[in-house]
Amino acid sequence: MWLLISALLLLQPALNLGSGGRNMWLIKEKVHRSRELRLQKHLLDNWKALPAEGKADWVVPKEGLFPQPLDHFNRRNNGTFKQRYWVNAELWEHQRGPVFLFIGGEGALTPYSVLAGEHVDLARKYRALLVSLEHRYYGASINPDGLSDQNIQFLSSQQGLADLATFHEFIKQQYALTGKHRWICFGGSYPGSLSAWFRMKFPHLVFAAVASSAPVRAQLDFTGYNEVVSRSLSNPVVGGSLKCRTAVAQAFSRLDRILARGNTSGLEADFRSCQKLNGSGDRGEFAGNLADIVMGTVQYNAEEPGSDIANLCRIMTNQSLGSTYRRLTVLNKKYMDVMGLPCVDNSHRNVLEQLRSTEVKPFGVGLRQWYYQTCAEFGYYQTCEDKGCPLSRWLTLRSQVAICVQVFGIDPGNVQGAVNFTNDYYGADHPASSRVIFVNGDIDPWHALSVLKNQSRSEVALIINGTAHCANMNPEEEGDPPSLRQARQKVDDQIGTWLAKEHPYPW
Template structure:
């Protein structure tokens, strides 16, 4: 029964990760699926046992009752937040606690079974715990996605959840100052990891923040600048010829859109429906751009995320034009994703984002878009000349979604982004004992900390790697730069734990 239980939960994760219509959203969900698969394989490979045998009880799944609003105790509303615990490696008296922080998607048992933090936990006899982010996965009330209820979704509330969870776990396991807490997170949870250390230094001794965009940015033009540079990088299979082909291909697409020749585009790129007006045009070119943006951001992590393969298709001998190369890349993407056509209807996209039905696995799209509208921005636009894609991808178009979905006007989004940077310190957080880890081909590194801020705020920039590469289970194919970064992180975590044992009074409690 235990084996069936594990495979059932794993299957649910896979099913939940393959739903959706937008290309960008599909790619993110596909990545969730593949990361779970990698974690599953790594878990059993590390133990050296057949995959159909479960050697011990699965991690503990539990729920903690949290205030819906930590900052107004007159509001008695609550919700149940999911967590996972793995006690396998823990040395109870002095063993540290490694906290894995959840973010824009559901968190499964593999959050405490595989990954860099799990390898470190085994080395240091740590208790492994993970906490799912409020409003994602199973950590949400039935009405949580309505316009009225979603207002309690924020990074500040999430940090308060972490503080409450810290107390809960400390009491449950009778923790003392001898049990040092270190938190881990990647992408937005990487920012939360750094911010938890920044705002609650008495609770968490140190943090590892991977690919953490700690600087909020309304108009994130640097994203596509990094994409263009990465498409030109021979280290990952890019070239100037490849980048120029992308630019030329999108110019041809824009030219057809300007002349109103949408029938050819619908046929050549297998659109599910007719392109009806400017919003559909923007949806269409955004979907095409997502293929390249995703390939760079997640290079090497999925079959579709392969800059070398994409550039080979774009620059293949015998191609009549860059436009033909763009068609070839789109066909490859559709085949890899198992798609018959591409959904380019803006109205359908809006309808999906307005949907308040809960999905307890996979990526939370409505939730994350709400957070971009009320805290972070992060809108990846293409209005600068350096952008290799269509200039139809504008800030105005993306901000309009905030108004249409959540009644948040553009000026409010701007003010929220400014407040986020003031509240957390942007890319100069002025904290201590944090490692900021980034890959230099990952577009999100442009919003992270890239230089040492002090002797204990350390920045590691990994040559040739993409988003959160260091967090995945290690593989024999990892480049030397990634292997070196893992070693640096391991040494630093070890040094912190040694220092904490010498001065347990700094651990709080």
């Protein structure tokens, strides 16, 4: 077991993405690396607590690859790819134990997907078989030519759900499962949406679903993201205040005035840009990168010590640091120090080159893949063009949708149609399903696109006061707020109630 934990230290983290810029990608990667380290510690602490004879019984999760059709909806296409999965049967009661499926998303999965987390804690109680499936076109689940303009068309949520159905049959055969083995799926962020949709579209395969921070409603112009950011900066429960929100808005307002004048040499020096800001593209990247610091802090509030709304607000309301503009430079410097950046890359050309790269990497995030999905299915573009937004007005819908044609040749006018189809296909935030639990934190900007009210007696919505993106999916920690503990207990109780109707527990 110790060798397993040591080996996992070398793995890159999986990542859940929005449509943010370069800084947001870096923030999310650091947050998810931090989550991996916490999972490692949780796993190691549990291992150390075992008696000596128990330590020898730990089993390394089974990693495998199996062939998936490249296109489930065209049987004349005989192409396939190898999809990666993990299985942990250590906790499983073979006769009647359920199957807990952890769904992958916009980055590579690791063995932690079946070793630690809320779903693993629940599997220990309900003696479940733990399985996880990496999303097609992310991590190692992609052919060498998969990211080409010709082949990226096979990346979609619909194909991903069909992958899950095929995987269900594969695991069923591998482990001789019957109707007594109920499947419950788990996912967070985009995989949270997939979890709810898998239950809805394949109710004969999936008994129940937990959808954490799931933006099930696609939206082209996601103005609600920064509306939540604004409210969160003002929320005293997490250390925010109206004074903080006002200071942030004033700083970005001055920033925008300087950008509009076009003389950006002072900005380049004050905020340590790696290059001169040449043209509106670079200026938009610059404004977006600074906004990402605020947006990322809110989205992942308190994931890491000192990286939270309270600390951000202490900086932005500290008059001894000078004007609100100067306070923003301090916030930027702190971010750069934490990330180990000598300067900030604000080149729009560099971003486009990165998104155009078809190099397949079997680890980390899938930037090109996810941006393609935003263009072809979801939108999710986080803008700041309304009066209530406290960030830069350079976060425009036009600039973000333009990337769709610049990188993928998708006409910006077609993106709205794709978003409309997604909502029609899945039901947006009013899905007609059953036995689904939607879990959201009210600090998380993504909760604005999720299900926030019970849709029926068995489509349950839980809102966690003062928590951020996918917070409930982490293992329990001593410092967890009561609201988070209560939400996890409600998920546990609901799953127990549903399973008890099929088979009394304990068996």
